[in-house]
Amino acid sequence: MPESGERRKRARPVATALRAVQLSNTDTAMHMTAHSAMATVWLVFVAYRPPLQHSMIVRARTVVTMDGPPIENGAVAISENRIVEVGKFDEIKTRHAGEIFDLGEQTLLPGLINAHCHLDYTCLRGKIPLQKTFTDWIRAINAEKTKLSPKDYLASINEGFAEVRRFGTTAIANLTAFPELVPQITSPIHTWWFGELIDVRAPERASEIVDLAIESLKSAQNWGLAPHALFTASKDLYRRCEEIAKRDNVLLTTHLAESLEEMEMFHTASGPLYEFLKGIGRPMDDCGNQTPLERFVGAHGVRALPRWIVAHLNELAESDFMLLERSKRRFHVVHSPRSHDYFTHSQFPFERLRSLGFNICLGTDSLASNESLSLFAEMRAFQRSEPGISPDEILKMVTVNPAIALRQENIIGRIRSGFCADLIAVQCSDRGNPFEQIVAFDGLIDWIMVNGNL
Ligand SMILES: [Zn+2]
Numbered sequence: 241m242p243e244s245g246e247r248r249k250r251a252r253p254v255a256t257a258l259r260a261v262q263l264s265n266t267d268t269a270m271h272m273t274a275h276s277a278m279a280t281v282w283l284v285f286v287a288y289r290p291p292l293q294h295s296m297i298v299r300a301r302t303v304v305t306m307d308g309p310p311i312e313n314g315a316v317a318i319s320e321n322r323i324v325e326v327g328k329f330d331e332i333k334t335r336h337a338g339e340i341f342d343l344g345e346q347t348l349l350p351g352l353i354n355a356h357c358h359l360d361y362t363c364l365r366g367k368i369p370l371q372k373t374f375t376d377w378i379r380a381i382n383a384e385k386t387k388l389s390p391k392d393y394l395a396s397i398n399e400g401f402a403e404v405r406r407f408g409t410t411a412i413a414n415l416t417a418f419p420e421l422v423p424q425i426t427s428p429i430h431t432w433w434f435g436e437l438i439d440v441r442a443p444e445r446a447s448e449i450v451d452l453a454i455e456s457l458k459s460a461q462n463w464g465l466a467p468h469a470l471f472t473a474s475k476d477l478y479r480r481c482e483e484i485a486k487r488d489n490v491l492l493t494t495h496l497a498e499s500l501e502e503m504e505m506f507h508t509a510s511g512p513l514y515e516f517l518k519g520i521g522r523p524m525d526d527c528g529n530q531t532p533l534e535r536f537v538g539a540h541g542v543r544a545l546p547r548w549i550v551a552h553l554n555e556l557a558e559s560d561f562m563l564l565e566r567s568k569r570r571f572h573v574v575h576s577p578r579s580h581d582y583f584t585h586s587q588f589p590f591e592r593l594r595s596l597g598f599n600i601c602l603g604t605d606s607l608a609s610n611e612s613l614s615l616f617a618e619m620r621a622f623q624r625s626e627p628g629i630s631p632d633e634i635l636k637m638v639t640v641n642p643a644i645a646l647r648q649e650n651i652i653g654r655i656r657s658g659f660c661a662d663l664i665a666v667q668c669s670d671r672g673n674p675f676e677q678i679v680a681f682d683g684l685i686d687w688i689m690v691n692g693n694l
Pocket of ligand 1: 356357358495551605
């Protein structure tokens with residue numbers, strides 16, 4: 241009967257742990273002195289090495305690094321907020337000092353990365369009954385939003401952060417329609433704040449809207465811009481965002497080809513979304529002859545760089561795939577499986593996009609079209625629709641792939657020396673495939689480290 245992680249956790253005082261490690265290093269060094277004079281120098285260095293500050297070793301039955309095969313009886317040495325080394329526990333403990341956290345039978349893995357979320361709407365969970373159309377859903381969320389004050393949104397965002405953390409998320413691409421609130425929020429995880437921008441009612445103010453958002457977003461460590469969608473953001477707004485992205489080297493994201501109604505609007509100038517937007521005064525002269533993707537790639541003059549993070553791509557025509565093949569343009573794509581199911585969109589063309597070389601990530605989208613902010617639940621929903629995809633491939637979609645989309649592939653998303661110490665532990669029931677068990681995990685995370693902090 242394996243001991244529980246809690247009982248095996250050895251929170252030894254740092255001094256005791258250091259003494260143990262120094263002794264073991266000295267033993268090794270003494271052995272080496274018999275072999276070379278150089279080793280004597282090394283012994284002196286080791287014996288007088290000052291104690292490391294804020295160092296620790298985290299041991300687990302299995303360490304899933306996303307950087308090679310899982311390591312049985314593995315450990316990660318951490319100093320300050322960085323991973324120093326990962327390997328077998330027996331080896332790590334002889335080479336590194338620090339308090340040892342033994343997670344027992346649990347599996348240690350990189351913290352998860354949510355590639356598309358709107359924490360603004362955490363408070364709308366369960367508030368929007370299922371609607372007949374996507375356009376009705378837009379009407380319903382707009383009606384709910386009129387009831388909310390800035391204070392409500394602040395509470396909603398903070399509540400959302402607490403929830404994503406409970407589900408093991410250590411980094412997030414979060415779109416906010418209220419960039420002015422960003423300076424008031426202390427995010428408990430790595431956050432890329434994207435100002436979600438809409439100028440459908442005032443396209444003449446496109447540049448002003450972008451510039452105003454940037455004033456607030458600049459207070460965040462990581463920020464980017466998110467023209468909402470082709471149907472709510474003007475060509476000028478997209479263009480201005482691209483200018484800023486090139487000037488300030490920031491990230492861009494947008495919603496594209498999400499619903500059939502969006503396809504209808506741009507392709508045939510008809511349908512509920514077309515009528516709704518026409519009704520609120522949107523100029524509709526860009527509708528009737530192109531698919532949303534054709535407009536995005538063509539009319540907006542979107543260049544290969546900067547490389548956009550595109551949410552959805554649910555509704556693509558055959559001509560769109562031909563266009564993608566021809567253009568060689570590659571975005572990062574975010575799929576939100578449960579929000580996709582909520583709206584009953586067409587099957588997400590995972591295989592076709594993947595075979596074209598797109599980097600595909602998962603996101604939760606908002607709780608206005610989802611029931612929780614769990615990326616584990618997203619992985620399972622994706623697995624149900626794509627049973628042929630291996631669980632390790634699925635886990636990449638919430639670790640390695642979103643790290644690439646956020647241009648952080650050398651910092652987060654794997655357990656590797658030099659990377660941020662963003663780690664989570666998952667209770668695994670038996671000695672089966674660790675990736676399968678991780679995807680199947682449906683509890684809350686009770687051991688999480690973000691940037692070296694527990
Ligand atoms: Zn979204």
